[in-house]
Amino acid sequence: MQIIEIYRSLQGESSYAGLPCVFVRLAGCNLRCTWCDSEYTFSGGRRMTLEEIEDEVRRLSPDGGLVEITGGEPLLQEGECVPLMDRLLASGYAVLLETSGERPLESVPSQVVKIVDVKCPDSGEPDTFNMENLKALTPRDEVKFVIASRRDYEFAREFVREHNLGSRVASVILSPAFRKDAAGSRDASHCLVDPRELAEWMLADGLQARLGLQIHKFIWEPSLKGV
């Protein structure tokens, strides 16, 4: 598989946020979100076998725990990504898969927790969510909307309501987009939508969803990679 990096940090943006987690970051993405903070994954990386990847995961977290497969878009390497997830599950790891929602999800092993984006209009990649993926969601999965504007919020609110997402998945997350050139201070000034404003919109509408903050960008310097 083409791998950008494997490292251990805290999970930053789901209901698992704050837990120690090994990240396996795969190379390549077919989308170009305007606020993408992972453009360094679009090319490059190094070739690793499944065995080498599992060895590195074991070295970083010998006693099990969480492993997140992320990217880029991991399912562009589906032929190897699915066997990798099977292997990690068989070794006793809890596996999260972070995906853009554009790739089909039916091949993902059922024990994997899928954290699935639905791209909003101001991501620059609207209408890329594969609607068939709604059928592949399970009560252990999570759906995430990255919000860059009031327009994005209204899109997310209507999508959540229309598809009754709250009853399909464990968590629906609305997360303010971070400026991709964010650097320096570790605070909400880099968010494209003020988290307080987003919280107030959600409360005013009684939206059954979780406000998500990318906690790693508040703990470490926001431009830092590998955290």
Ligand code: SF4
């Ligand atoms: S899907 Fe993810 S990695 Fe790809 S461009 Fe969008 S934010 Fe970046």
